Amino acid sequence: MKSTFLKSLTMSLVGMFLLLPASYFMLTLFVRIVFGSKTLYYAIAPSFLEAGSEIFPLHKSGWILYGPLLAVILNASAILQFQFRRNTKKLHVRFFFSKYWLNTAIAFQSILLFIALTIYLIIQHYRY
Numbered sequence: 001m002k003s004t005f006l007k008s009l010t011m012s013l014v015g016m017f018l019l020l021p022a023s024y025f026m027l028t029l030f031v032r033i034v035f036g037s038k039t040l041y042y043a044i045a046p047s048f049l050e051a052g053s054e055i056f057p058l059h060k061s062g063w064i065l066y067g068p069l070l071a072v073i074l075n076a077s078a079i080l081q082f083q084f085r086r087n088t089k090k091l092h093v094r095f096f097f098s099k100y101w102l103n104t105a106i107a108f109q110s111i112l113l114f115i116a117l118t119i120y121l122i123i124q125h126y127r128y
Contacts, residue, residue: 004081008100011078015071015106021063022113029120065117068110075107 025044032041044064081096 008078008098008103011074012102012106015075018067018071019110019113022068022117025064026116068114071110072107075103078103079107
């Protein structure tokens with residue numbers, strides 16, 4: 001029980017830290033659209049938009065786009081758990097679902113954030 005709780009809590013904290021760059025980018029985009037302040041947005045947006053030639057960039061644009069995906073994968077591994085049992089003739093697989101809501105909330109937020117970033121990139125691609 002304690003190891004499941006610690007795994008769930010660890011994956012939740014890692015997921016939150018992986019969401020920080022994408023959340024900061026969306027916050028700067030929101031400030032630019034609503035309040036018209038372009039300073040924060042132009043400090044981070046060019047590196048995110050011009051990194052299209054690399055599939056897996058490992059600088060801030062990679063963390064903005066792939067951070068939510070990695071958070072979904074990590075939190076899904078904490079939500080869904082597998083147990084393999086081998087009998088004499090068969091292999092049995094059992095699925096368990098975690099009862100901790102924080103992993104589910106972070107996975108859901110990560111999916112929504114990744115969809116928003118994808119829509120933003122598609123709009124920027126067709127705009128320019």
